[in-house]
Amino acid sequence: MPIDILMPALSPTMEQGKLAKWLKAEGDKIKAGDIIAEIETDKATMEVEAVDEGVLAKILIADGTENVAVNTPIAVIAADGEDVSAAASGGAKAAPAPQAAEVPPPAEMPASPAPAAAASVPAQAKSYDASSEFPAGAEVVSMTVREALRDAMAEEMRRDADVFVMGEEVAEYQGAYKVTQGLLQEFGARRVIDTPITEHGFAGIGVGAALTGLRPIVEFMTFNFAMQAIDHIINSAAKTLYMSGGQMGCPIVFRGPNGAAARVGAQHSHDYAAWYSNVPGLKVVMPYSASDAKGLLKSAIRDPNPVIFLENEILYGRSFDVPKGDDFLIPIGKAKVVRPGSDVTIVSFGIGMTYALGAAEALAKEGIEAEVIDLRTIRPMDIETVIASVQKTNRCVAVEEGFPQSGVTAEIGMKIMEAAFDYLDAPVARVTGKDVPMPYAANLEKLALPNIGEVVAAAKAVCYRA
Amino acid sequence: MAIAARKTKAGAPAKAAGKAPAKSAPKGAAKALSNVPTFTKEEELHAYREMLLIRRFEEKAGQMYGMGLIGGFCHLYIGQEAVVIGMQMASKDGDQVITGYRDHGHMLACGMESRGVMAELTGRRGGYSHGKGGSMHMFSREKNFYGGHGIVGAQVSLGAGLGFANWYRQDGRVSMAYFGDGAANQGQVYESFNMAQLWKLPVVFVIENNRYAMGTSVNRASAQTDFSKRGVSFGIPGEQVDGMDVRAVREAASRAIEHARSGKGPYILEMQTYRYRGHSMSDPAKYRSKDEVQRMREEHDPIEQVRGRLTREHKLGEDEFKAIDAKVREIVNDAAEFATHDPEPDASELYTDILLEPAQA
CATH class of the missing domain: 2.40.50.100 (RNA polymerase II/Efflux pump adaptor protein, barrel-sandwich hybrid domain)
Structure with missing residues (x-):
């Protein structure tokens, strides 16, 4: 034959x-x-x-x-x-x-409005332009991430009476990490609600209220405790719109510190970015800077979908420039090139950005210009901005504090392979938290977390530089 | 009387596990039994029609499941009809309903169209969720029906959240959260009881005690089998109700709903009821005797009770019953016909309804 x-x-x-x-x-x-x-x-x-x-x-x-x-x-x-x-x-x-043989012809691929990476990235990807996010001529003030988050909530609560905040110690105590400071005094006890220590229950109550059209901000003292509530986040909040054929949206924000702080042990140090980013029906945001924290939290509160907003205790006290004004929004789902470069792309998010930026500085001293991208949103992921960068640099290092297996960096690597394989001059490298429960001892904890040196080494490796 | 005997059993303190329960009826049960109110002829007719619609609808769903037209899980409400109908007779427009996976009866009682419910069971585009939810996941914002939930007990926290929304808006609505004797052992139920009472949320917790959590009888699963007492440590009032008598249900429901609506907080109703069919279609129900089921059907059927009173006290004739039956059958047959021939959802629907578009700021 x-x-x-x-x-x-x-x-x-x-x-x-x-x-x-x-x-x-x-x-x-x-x-x-x-x-x-x-x-x-x-x-x-x-x-x-x-x-x-x-x-x-x-x-x-x-x-x-x-x-x-x-x-x-x-x-x-x-x-x-x-x-x-x-x-x-x-x-x-x-x-x-x-x-x-293995690849279905494009005509047979389902028409997907969701970003099915390979299908949605054009041959020449276009980077999101974040340069106009700060309104022209706006006065800029230095503030901490903590203050930026508080201001975002206060502004949105002034704007919309359906917005309220609930969680442990958010009201009279002024927030376990003082993120909700002053909100009770301004908005009263009906809109700033201290809950008992009962995450499963109050997450469910928040979702139930959101199904009627209210816009709850549910604070978890840490996302580690949201494990008690994850059933409502996934099964009740994320899936109801789909299960109801589009009838019943769930406009809710789950927010709180996520990932490692300092020497708080394995049960208080887990980074859940990869977990929530696995679930259709959720948006997952993980800002680094104060301006992104403010602009993204405001967008999250206005968003008609459930949004997981992952903060970081260590970043709460860091100061950044933030433009003044109540209308400052950062769109969910857009990454930001925070440092241009031509030799290697370093992509990270949240506190991972501290390693990415530190490494870029160190690499510059050795003549390697890294382009650093802050994903800001994990889901939906702005992979196009990453691809556009990789098409230029042909090399990529992805950085996160979370565990390696099935991590966000694993996803980034796969998406690059799907959409820009031909552009790669080296395999995508990743730097992650180590594959161990977080230890308590200071030296071991340091070893378990990523560091600037590891990112530098990975960047040099993909550049084939010793 | 089996119901009374069962009440005694349910109300007995769990001090002697495995031994025969105390014979004396507890006070709560005696009270619930002695004050059975009367219905007008119109009320009896209304209850009869509504319960019969659920019964016939569920029987048809069972048949269609057997024909392979309905897939997956399908939990029938047959035997429990008086609970949701009695509750709805005491509620007002705008009050919300939320329940677990045995939900077809609640949807019909909320006024949802039988065509849309049946077409969802068959996974067709005309179903309430356009075929994406199935038997356990249907919703109607218009009818204030909030599902339809497959995680046992989740609807209790969500239902407290509906009550929270009413409290937040101060709009005078009451939410009714239905769950079974099985769900009553979930931890989040007590988290929700605590907050509902702490904040005086307008919610009625309706525990449909049909005696079996799937295949486990209440005595094998519950240290306290008097579910009306499950709110005692939070100070939530509760009562046991003969859930096979629609009049008793409405009477208790009126008390509970009034309590919640007036700002006094939540209320617990333990509806003592019985499901005739297995837990789901695939359950042969070997954990109970045929006699037990037969006795409930013959002596306590919620629909036959109303029919008997309509015959004896309101002199309704056979022709009038036949006319009602014919009308109900017509509705159900129409729904089945629609659900059989309505097309499946378009393949393009796979990727819709995952996220809503944000409004332009």
Whole structure:
């Protein structure tokens, strides 16, 4: 039975390419593994290997033909002993092309409004432009992340009477980390509600209230305690819109400190970014700077969907420039290039940015210019801004404090492979928290967390620099 | 009388596990039994029609499940109809209802269309959730029905949250959170009781004690089988109600709802009821005897009780019953017909309704 050789795809996004050159001629004997042709796209050249044995009976697409669609038959192989001329004249049975076989043709891919990475990133990705986020001419003040979060809540509570905040110690105590300081005095006990220590219960009450259209801000003293409440976050908040056929939205913000603080042990140090980012129906935000904390929290409160807002205790006291004004919003789902560079892309989020930025400074001293991207939102992930950078630098290091397996950096690496494989000059590297419960001892805790040195080493490795 | 005997059993303190329960009826149960109110003819007719609709709808759902038209889980409400109908007869427009996975009866009682409910059971686009929810997940904002929840006990916290919203808005509404004797052992139930009473939230907790949490009888699962006492440590009043008698249900519901609406906080109603069918369609119900089920059906059926009173006290004739039955069957057959022929959701619906678009600021 003659076999068709089909035009292979170099990557899942490739739809067509150029048949650059035939390395075998009609009548040549072919063994499996022989290089028979070269194909090209605007990104790369690939050799086509034969998977079958026989004689090259007929070349269907000539050298130099442009725009050959993936899966088009390009040649016919007659098996040993078959009549070559008969095979050449047609009747070939299609055999899958070596690369294209696993990949469904684009027409069969579901039309997805969600960012199914490979499908949604164009050949030349466009970076989100964050330069106009600070309103032109706005007065800028220095404030801590803690103050920025408080101001965001206060402004949104003034703007919308349906917004309220509930959680442990948020009212009379003024917040376990003083993030809700002054809110009780301004808004009263009906809108700033101290709950008992009962995360599962008050998360459910918050979700129930949100289903009626109120806009709760549910504070967890730490996201470690939200494990008690995760059923309501996932099963009640994230899934109800879908399960109700779009009827019942859940405009709620779950916020609080997440990840390691300092020497608080394994049960108070877990970073949940990867957990929540796994779930359709949630948005997951993890800001680093005070301006992003403020602008993103305001967007989260106005968002009609459940938003997981992951803060960090160590960052609460750090100061950053924040523009004045009640209308300062940062869009959810947009990353920010915080430092331009041409040699390697370092992408991180939340407190991981401290390692990313520290490493970029150290690398600059050694002549390596790193482009640093703050993801800011984990879900939906602005992978296009990352891809645009990788298309420029061809190298990437992803950094997070969370665990390595199934982590956010694992996802970043996979998405880059799906959308920009041809641009990579080195495998994507990651720097993460170590794969251990957080230890208490000062030296061990330090070892368990990422550090600037590890990011520098990873960046040099992908740049093939010693 | 089996109900009374059961009440005695349920009300007995759990001091001698495994031994025969005390014979004397507890005070609460005696009170609930002695004050059975009367219904007008119109009320009896209303209750009869509404309960019959649920019964026939569920029977049809059972048949359609057997025909392979309904998939997955399907939990029927047959036998428990008086609970939700009696509660609804005492509630006002705007009051909210939320329940667990045995939810078809609650939806019909809230006024949701039988076509939309049945089409959701068959996973069709005309279903309340456009086929994306199924038997356990339907909602109607218009009818103030908040689901339809598959995680046992989750609806109790969510229902307290509906009550919280009423308290926050001070709009005079009451939320009714239904759950079973099984869910009553979940921790979040008590977290919710605590906050509901602490903040005096307008919510009525309706415990539908049908005696079996899936295959586990209450005696095997509950240290305190008098569920009306489950709020005692929070100071929440509770009472046991003959959940097979729609009049008793409405009477107790009126008291509970009035309590909640007037700002006094939550109220617990233990509805002593019984499901005739298995836990779900795949349950052969071997954990109880056929006699037990038969006795409940013959002596306490909620619909037959009303039918008997309509015959004896209101002189309703066979023709009038036949006319009601025919009308109910017509509604149910129409729903089944619709749910059988309505198309499945379009493939493009796979990726819709995951997130809402934010309004432009």
